[in-house]
Amino acid sequence: MAKKGNRVQVILECTEHKESGMPGMSRYITTKNKKNTPDRIELKKYNAVLKKYTIHKEIK
Numbered sequence: 001m002a003k004k005g006n007r008v009q010v011i012l013e014c015t016e017h018k019e020s021g022m023p024g025m026s027r028y029i030t031t032k033n034k035k036n037t038p039d040r041i042e043l044k045k046y047n048a049v050l051k052k053y054t055i056h057k058e059i060k
């Protein structure tokens with residue numbers, strides 16, 4: 001049986017891509033420990049459409 005823990009799967013979405021108005025979107029899936037980081041996370045990830053590193057924020 002699977003172990004239940006504090007790690008949850010989250011989706012990160014690019015903030016600059018939404019503002020640029022270009023078609024498509026840049027999203028990443030990662031996990032985080034809900035006990036250590038209860039608030040939403042922000043990470044710098046690569047956006048292939050914009051061809052640069054941008055800030056990706058957690059959605060949902």
